[in-house]
Amino acid sequence: MTAPPRQLPAAATKEWRARLRRLPVLAVAIPVAAAALWVAFLAEGTPAGPATDNPGKFLVTALDAVTFAGLLFVAASGFTLIFGLMRTVNMAHGSLFLLAAYIAIRTQEAMVGRSRNIEPAHVGMLDWLVPMLVGAGVAAVLGLLIQQLFLQWTEGQELRQALMTLALTVVLADQMLREFGGLAQTMVWPGAVSHFFSVAGERYALTRVFILGVAVLVGVLLWLWLTRTSMGMVIRAGVDDRGMVRALGINIRLVFALTFLVGSFLTGVGGVLGASFAGAAPGTDGSWLLNALIVVIVGGLGSLKGAAAGSLLYGVVVAFSPVYLPSDYSYYAIIMTFALLALVLAVRPNGLFGRPA
Amino acid sequence: MSTAPLLDVRRLRAGHGASVVLEDLSFGMGVEAVGIVGRNGMGKTTLCDTLVGFLPVTDGEILLGGEDVSGRAPEKIAGAGIAYVPQGRRLFPSLTVDEHLAMLAGRTRGKRWTPEAVYDLFPRLAQRKRHGGAALSGGEQQMLAVGRALLLNGRLIVMDEPSEGLAPTIVDVLVDAVHRLVDEGVAVLVVEQNLRAAVRMAPRQLVMVSGRIEAEFTGDELLTRPDLQRRYLGVGADDGAHR
Numbered sequence: 393m394t395a396p397p398r399q400l401p402a403a404a405t406k407e408w409r410a411r412l413r414r415l416p417v418l419a420v421a422i423p424v425a426a427a428a429l430w431v432a433f434l435a436e437g438t439p440a441g442p443a444t445d446n447p448g449k450f451l452v453t454a455l456d457a458v459t460f461a462g463l464l465f466v467a468a469s470g471f472t473l474i475f476g477l478m479r480t481v482n483m484a485h486g487s488l489f490l491l492a493a494y495i496a497i498r499t500q501e502a503m504v505g506r507s508r509n510i511e512p513a514h515v516g517m518l519d520w521l522v523p524m525l526v527g528a529g530v531a532a533v534l535g536l537l538i539q540q541l542f543l544q545w546t547e548g549q550e551l552r553q554a555l556m557t558l559a560l561t562v563v564l565a566d567q568m569l570r571e572f573g574g575l576a577q578t579m580v581w582p583g584a585v586s587h588f589f590s591v592a593g594e595r596y597a598l599t600r601v602f603i604l605g606v607a608v609l610v611g612v613l614l615w616l617w618l619t620r621t622s623m624g625m626v627i628r629a630g631v632d633d634r635g636m637v638r639a640l641g642i643n644i645r646l647v648f649a650l651t652f653l654v655g656s657f658l659t660g661v662g663g664v665l666g667a668s669f670a671g672a673a674p675g676t677d678g679s680w681l682l683n684a685l686i687v688v689i690v691g692g693l694g695s696l697k698g699a700a701a702g703s704l705l706y707g708v709v710v711a712f713s714p715v716y717l718p719s720d721y722s723y724y725a726i727i728m729t730f731a732l733l734a735l736v737l738a739v740r741p742n743g744l745f746g747r748p749a
Numbered sequence: 750m751s752t753a754p755l756l757d758v759r760r761l762r763a764g765h766g767a768s769v770v771l772e773d774l775s776f777g778m779g780v781e782a783v784g785i786v787g788r789n790g791m792g793k794t795t796l797c798d799t800l801v802g803f804l805p806v807t808d809g810e811i812l813l814g815g816e817d818v819s820g821r822a823p824e825k826i827a828g829a830g831i832a833y834v835p836q837g838r839r840l841f842p843s844l845t846v847d848e849h850l851a852m853l854a855g856r857t858r859g860k861r862w863t864p865e866a867v868y869d870l871f872p873r874l875a876q877r878k879r880h881g882g883a884a885l886s887g888g889e890q891q892m893l894a895v896g897r898a899l900l901l902n903g904r905l906i907v908m909d910e911p912s913e914g915l916a917p918t919i920v921d922v923l924v925d926a927v928h929r930l931v932d933e934g935v936a937v938l939v940v941e942q943n944l945r946a947a948v949r950m951a952p953r954q955l956v957m958v959s960g961r962i963e964a965e966f967t968g969d970e971l972l973t974r975p976d977l978q979r980r981y982l983g984v985g986a987d988d989g990a991h992r
Contacts, residue, residue: 628843629841632842632844635803643824
């Protein structure tokens with residue numbers, strides 16, 4: 393009835409497999425080369441024009457990409473740290489982000505002594521740093537509470553943890569709406585960084601460079617913590633093999649709690665940066681959960697290197713798409729994000745630096 | 750040889766979930782090296798995993814120095830003094846050799862086994878401090894796994910198949926290490942497929958059959974009696990004995 397499956401000779405099968413394996417690499421190399429060529433020479437009729445004609449605009453866009461990547465990195469580093477060690481997808485990530493932003497804004501208002509129309513000139517560096525630490529501190533404590541109250545009893549039950557933290561985002565979103573209202577609010581940059589400077593004939597905001605500075609500082613501190621301290625080594629060992637870490641007499645629960653504290657703190661720092669950069673409003677929580685997810689899916693869950701690489705790629709796509717797509721199609725820039733996801737996952741299903749879970 | 754029992758396992762019952770692997774398993778040991786041999790699938794690795802708390806105990810007791818540690822979390826059992834060198838070594842791919850030891854160094858101050866002492870015991874490791882755990886040879890990996898376990902400064906080290914896949918000269922190093930540990934008052938429980946290696950490490954050999962300790966022999970008895978080997982260890986052990 394059914395014909396027996398045709399057998400390919402072994403050598404031919406092997407050759408086909410090798411070709412198939414090269415296919416995803418080609419599938420990535422061709423669009424990347426095409427995009428680079430487009431941006432460099434062909435981008436007529438786009439808001440920016442070809443980079444060879446308008447190098448200033450290209451440089452500014454590249455700066456935008458790197459600085460936005462900095463914000464993405466700070467926002468996603470805590471998320472990836474927590475996931476890497478605990479295999480917990482913390483869906484409440486966005487809520488912690490937004491709560492830290494709101495708390496920081498309120499603290500700043502209290503410190504400056506007025507609640508609206510705050511001018512950067514009235515904001516000293518401390519009027520930004522202290523609220524940032526307060527907001528991030530509150531996020532850290534709330535994160536620790538979530539972990540202690542809900543997540544430590546459901547270790548290894550990823551679906552339950554995801555659903556519980558998702559439920560928490562709904563509760564927290566409503567409570568934040570009640571407490572902080574539905575209007576967009578902004579954290580005000582300190583006057584010292586709230587300037588413009590000139591890059592290749594274009595005006596550029598110093599605040600964006602400040603964001604990048606904070607991101608680099610966070611990245612370096614996090615890297616030192618993970619590589620130079622015994623706690624960091626334990627965390628990396630725990631990502632590899634939790635059971636073996638416990639068999640070495642290390643109380644992994646303590647390590648989990650500390651990681652959640654630090655990860656939530658970083659998320660809070662990201663929230664305050666984000667609120668200074670683009671404001672805070674209901675819905676900001678969801679969009680930053682999405683941003684963090686994209687960064688870690690591209691970079692690989694649980695890897696600091698991955699978070700950096702993912703942020704950079706995502707930053708490049710977000711910055712370049714709107715100015716280098718033909719003007720009539722700028723609206724579709726958001727689709728490029730998904731093209732990035734598809735391309736990366738086609739070659740590396742676990743993300744750039746990810747390992748199978 | 751054995752004084753007051755350091756480890757006393759009584760009527761132990763354990764396994765993976767609903768399937769019971771260890772049934773009514775009992776043995777005792779003092780500060781000495783003891784081997785556990787047996788065919789594949791008799792529950793040797795399950796016994797190791799149960800002793801260190803990776804698997805739950807359904808019934809029975811694990812007395813370490815008279816104190817029942819069964820049912821405790823792995824970190825508590827490790828704290829009580831049972832260190833583990835698991836099958837396949839289970840090193841941390843993300844860490845270098847030095848980091849494997851440095852992450853535990855804080856609690857070894859003033860104790861017998863510090864990272865420096867481990868490097869003294871295995872000089873080859875000292876030359877590879879910056880290498881990743883995965884970049885080591887099989888023998889070096891095993892040395893690192895043993896060294897890491899030593900940093901617990903425990904009373905008993907459980908080793909699951911330490912000679913697996915190792916060159917004879919490396920097995921010599923391990924055998925020497927085991928003897929040295931016993932001389933210094935650390936007990937070693939070693940599970941082996943390779944009978945020859947097992948006998949060199951431990952003079953006292955327990956035979957495991959279907960989840961319990963079925964018999965006990967001296968190493969020489971097991972080595973010189975093919976009938977015992979056939980009966981308890983199967984054909985594979987013949988190869989091991991005559992290699």
